[in-house]
Amino acid sequence: MNTLAPKRLSNAAALSDEELLVAIAQGELGPLGVLFDRYHEPLRQFLLRAAPNVSDVDDLVQETFLTATRAAASFDGRASALPFLMGIAVQLLRRRKRTFARLRALYDAFCAAPTVSRPSPEEHVNQAEEEALLQAAIARLSEERRIVLVMVEYNGMSGPEVARILGTPVGTVWRRLHEARTELRRALERGMR
Amino acid sequence: MTSTGCPWMNLVEALRDGRLGPQEAASMERHLKGCAVCTGLARDLHRIGDAIRAPREKTTPLSHQRARVALLERATALPAPRGSFEKTRLLLAAVALTGAVALGFFGGQWSAATNRVEIAQHMTAPTRLEGAFEPHFRPSDDARFTRNRSAGLDEVILEHGALDVARSQVRAGERFVVRTKDAQIEVRATAFRVEAKEGRIRSVAVEQGTAEVQYAGFTAVIPAGGSWRVTDEAAEEEKPVETAAPDGTSSAVVPSAPAKEKMSTRPAIVRGDGWTPDRSSEATSDTAAEERPEAWLPPPAFTVFPPPPARVPSAASRAFADAMDSLRRGDYTDSAGKFEQFVSTYPGDARADEADYLRAVALQRAGRIAEAVAAAKRYLAARPKGAHCADAQRMAGN
Numbered sequence: 249m250n251t252l253a254p255k256r257l258s259n260a261a262a263l264s265d266e267e268l269l270v271a272i273a274q275g276e277l278g279p280l281g282v283l284f285d286r287y288h289e290p291l292r293q294f295l296l297r298a299a300p301n302v303s304d305v306d307d308l309v310q311e312t313f314l315t316a317t318r319a320a321a322s323f324d325g326r327a328s329a330l331p332f333l334m335g336i337a338v339q340l341l342r343r344r345k346r347t348f349a350r351l352r353a354l355y356d357a358f359c360a361a362p363t364v365s366r367p368s369p370e371e372h373v374n375q376a377e378e379e380a381l382l383q384a385a386i387a388r389l390s391e392e393r394r395i396v397l398v399m400v401e402y403n404g405m406s407g408p409e410v411a412r413i414l415g416t417p418v419g420t421v422w423r424r425l426h427e428a429r430t431e432l433r434r435a436l437e438r439g440m441r
Numbered sequence: 442m443t444s445t446g447c448p449w450m451n452l453v454e455a456l457r458d459g460r461l462g463p464q465e466a467a468s469m470e471r472h473l474k475g476c477a478v479c480t481g482l483a484r485d486l487h488r489i490g491d492a493i494r495a496p497r498e499k500t501t502p503l504s505h506q507r508a509r510v511a512l513l514e515r516a517t518a519l520p521a522p523r524g525s526f527e528k529t530r531l532l533l534a535a536v537a538l539t540g541a542v543a544l545g546f547f548g549g550q551w552s553a554a555t556n557r558v559e560i561a562q563h564m565t566a567p568t569r570l571e572g573a574f575e576p577h578f579r580p581s582d583d584a585r586f587t588r589n590r591s592a593g594l595d596e597v598i599l600e601h602g603a604l605d606v607a608r609s610q611v612r613a614g615e616r617f618v619v620r621t622k623d624a625q626i627e628v629r630a631t632a633f634r635v636e637a638k639e640g641r642i643r644s645v646a647v648e649q650g651t652a653e654v655q656y657a658g659f660t661a662v663i664p665a666g667g668s669w670r671v672t673d674e675a676a677e678e679e680k681p682v683e684t685a686a687p688d689g690t691s692s693a694v695v696p697s698a699p700a701k702e703k704m705s706t707r708p709a710i711v712r713g714d715g716w717t718p719d720r721s722s723e724a725t726s727d728t729a730a731e732e733r734p735e736a737w738l739p740p741p742a743f744t745v746f747p748p749p750p751a752r753v754p755s756a757a758s759r760a761f762a763d764a765m766d767s768l769r770r771g772d773y774t775d776s777a778g779k780f781e782q783f784v785s786t787y788p789g790d791a792r793a794d795e796a797d798y799l800r801a802v803a804l805q806r807a808g809r810i811a812e813a814v815a816a817a818k819r820y821l822a823a824r825p826k827g828a829h830c831a832d833a834q835r836m837a838g839n
Contacts, residue, residue, distance in 0.1 A: 382492035
């Protein structure tokens with residue numbers, strides 16, 4: 249990480265992601281607001297898809313940015329900070345898995361899960377019904393499969409990029425992606441029967 | 442739905458994910474045109490992708506703004522980020538090197554107590570290696586104080602005596618506060634001196650930076666080179682050498698001798714229990730000034746501070762909080778008036794945008810719809826890029 253001349257902080261909105269994170273690592277808070285403005289919505293949209301069972305996505309987004317202030321010094325200087333933030337968010341999701349809060353969230357999600365009734369033949373042609381079926385199936389995917397699917401399909405990331413963020417081999421990424429798609433296709437097939 | 446049937450099926454996913462080379466991709470695309478099984482699979486994958494990309498609820502500008510404020514508040518409460526391991530390692534190496542040099546320098550002359558002070562003096566780390574933001578305290582012999590450090594707040598409670606403090610600067614998001622029983626000093630100074638007696642503030646002198654003294658409902662901002670001291674009657678009884686401030690107010694910012702001179706003589710001044718002859722001669726009282734006219738300088742820009750002037754930042758905060766309180770209480774008419782007053786009094790304040798919008802909200806809740814619409818339109822005209830434009834437009838009926 250480079251050091252940042254203080255005078256450049258006067259126009260934080262014009263700074264690159266790397267410069268913002270350098271400033272944040274040095275204890276500046278203004279650049280954190282700029283980073284939040286840039287990536288709050290993309291990160292939130294990612295989490296809405298990757299963690300549909302999490303009831304407090306906005307809290308998770310906040311936690312991600314707060315953690316980023318502590319981890320800013322480890323930013324590797326790539327053009328966009330979004331993959332860096334996504335990596336933090338995924339780690340936070342994994343950590344939640346090991347806590348009671350996670351169990352509670354699962355329970356809440358179970359209680360609130362949409363009940364997918366077997367569609368009638370007339371409904372087969374209904375696109376909205378099929379969409380609901382797919383969304384319910386996506387929500388039932390395991391978290392690791394869903395995260396890979398969202399990163400590839402929504403964020404348009406390559407396999408190596410996803411592997412880098414998740415800290416897994418590229419082969420594992422492709423395997424999870426294939427398993428996720430297979431599971432969803434089976435859900436579609438069941439719905440069509 | 443696709444199920445089984447084509448040996449090329451496994452390549453459909455690979456094609457979609459960009460894992461095929463140009464030649465393989467071209468032949469796979471040709472295959473797709475003639476294979477119903479693979480085409481069905483590709484369609485399924487496309488539908489899955491569409492389901493993932495299906496739009497989700499977006500945050501409104503207002504909730505974005507609120508989340509932003511909440512984030513910055515929480516970040517402010519975080520402990521300061523620690524330096525990288527490389528910096529720590531460098532610092533340790535420097536300290537070890539300094540220690541080694543000091544050991545070599547003193548060599549065989551090391552002998553218990555007599556050399557300890559000398560060694561300590563030589564082992565002082567270079568300024569740039571010392572904690573860049575760590576304050577350095579120099580208390581008087583009789584000083585009693587405690588220091589509490591929590592997230593973002595460094596608080597010193599001074600019970601008695603004098604305390605000289607030097608620090609590089611207060612970092613963004615952090616506060617450095619000195620308290621006595623009757624006063625609070627919000628310090629933005631980098632070198633200053635505070636004196637107290639039996640828990641009560643006596644004086645503050647600032648060498649560099651600024652300090653804001655809150656005492657008995659008064660707020661005084663002390664610039665670099667200035668000083669402040671209590672001049673109430675009780676203090677006069679304790680300090681017969683001094684006289685009351687000319688206007689008889691309970692606190693005053695008074696001109697002082699050049700700060701550097703004052704600070705340079707501190708070690709001699711702070712000896713004893715407080716008001717020794719040395720100290721009284723240093724105090725900038727009228728009597729002392731008459732005896733030593735050269736001690737008086739022309740009054741600088743800072744003067745006596747009456748109850749908080751309108752431009753003191755805390756007054757703006759109070760005005761905004763007052764308006765918010767009215768809004769929460771349901772006194773919407775009062776709230777609208779206060780927000781309007783806030784916007785006109787503090788047009789440059791960061792909360793002016795919020796206040797201008799909340800005025801329209803308050804009017805709407807008061808049932809004064811026409812005025813609320815007019816207020817929303819005024820907001821949109823005055824702040825075309827304001828944080829609440831979307832809500833204001835709804836309110837204005839656009």
